[in-house]
Amino acid sequence: MTCSVVKELMPNYIDGLTSDETSEDIKKHLASCESCCAVYEYLRSTHPSDAAEKKKDMEFVKDLKAGVQKRKRRSILAVFAILIIGILFTRRYSVPIPFDANRMFIETVPSAFTVNDEYGWVDLTNIDGLDFQESKSVLSGKLDMMNLVWLSYRGIHNAGSWSKGRTISRNGEKVRGIYYRYTKTLWDLMLPSDLFAQSESASNYGEIYGDSAAFNGGVHEPEQREIYYLQVRNLDALDELSDKEYDALRQKAALIWSGVN
Numbered sequence: 001m002t003c004s005v006v007k008e009l010m011p012n013y014i015d016g017l018t019s020d021e022t023s024e025d026i027k028k029h030l031a032s033c034e035s036c037c038a039v040y041e042y043l044r045s046t047h048p049s050d051a052a053e054k055k056k057d058m059e060f061v062k063d064l065k066a067g068v069q070k071r072k073r074r075s076i077l078a079v080f081a082i083l084i085i086g087i088l089f090t091r092r093y094s095v096p097i098p099f100d101a102n103r104m105f106i107e108t109v110p111s112a113f114t115v116n117d118e119y120g121w122v123d124l125t126n127i128d129g130l131d132f133q134e135s136k137s138v139l140s141g142k143l144d145m146m147n148l149v150w151l152s153y154r155g156i157h158n159a160g161s162w163s164k165g166r167t168i169s170r171n172g173e174k175v176r177g178i179y180y181r182y183t184k185t186l187w188d189l190m191l192p193s194d195l196f197a198q199s200e201s202a203s204n205y206g207e208i209y210g211d212s213a214a215f216n217g218g219v220h221e222p223e224q225r226e227i228y229y230l231q232v233r234n235l236d237a238l239d240e241l242s243d244k245e246y247d248a249l250r251q252k253a254a255l256i257w258s259g260v261n
């Protein structure tokens with residue numbers, strides 16, 4: 001190897017880019033050539049940080065890659081979190097559904113209550129299930145007669161909900177009104193609508209009248225009662241309304257049952 005070739009290869013040799021064979025030849029030459037050795041020492045001393053910088057570069061690239069990996073992992077986690085939150089939201093967020101008279105079934109069942117609720121209610125349509133004492137009490141007027149209202153809605157598998165009942169004075173007459181509604185979740189809305197076409201909601205059997213306001217000092221005072229269907233999201237918000245505002249909501253609602261209880 002000539003001096004000129006060695007000098008030409010020197011920068012690559014210092015950077016460790018020459019082949020093992022060439023490196024060996026250069027090493028041998030340097031050991032025996034003072035001139036090339038001096039050039040080697042000079043070049044090495046003027047670029048002392050090359051190797052260190054390269055190492056730094058390598059680490060920088062490594063860090064970058066690690067950062068990208070970390071970000072990838074983070075975005076995968078974020079996608080999963082969004083999916084799970086989305087599913088929970090669509091399954092829990094309920095949407096009030098509009099009234100459909102063809103799907104709503106209303107059945108009135110005459111029943112008997114004790115004034116102090118000792119018997120709860122007795123279904124008078126089920127005479128076989130009525131014991132002798134109870135029938136006697138009904139006949140003698142010791143048990144109060146009340147209507148239970150059975151509400152069900154075709155195409156929904158969850159029960160409806162209702163506002164707190166309110167007794168309102170309307171044109172000098174006392175009327176007890178209640179607002180009723182059914183809801184679906186976004187999950188239900190995304191499913192084919194005919195999936196539940198044959199199912200019926202869990203029925204609410206008279207519960208909407210099962211409030212102690214019907215009994216005044218242990219005596220049941222029959223009064224005009226009305227159940228309206230109202231497509232409303234927040235039933236609790238109705239509690240904040242004045243009696244007049246509460247009653248005025250009838251304009252936006254559908255009457256589903258009316259009678260004396």
Ligand SMILES: [Zn+2]
Pocket residue numbers: 002003006029033034035036037
């Ligand atoms: Zn030389």
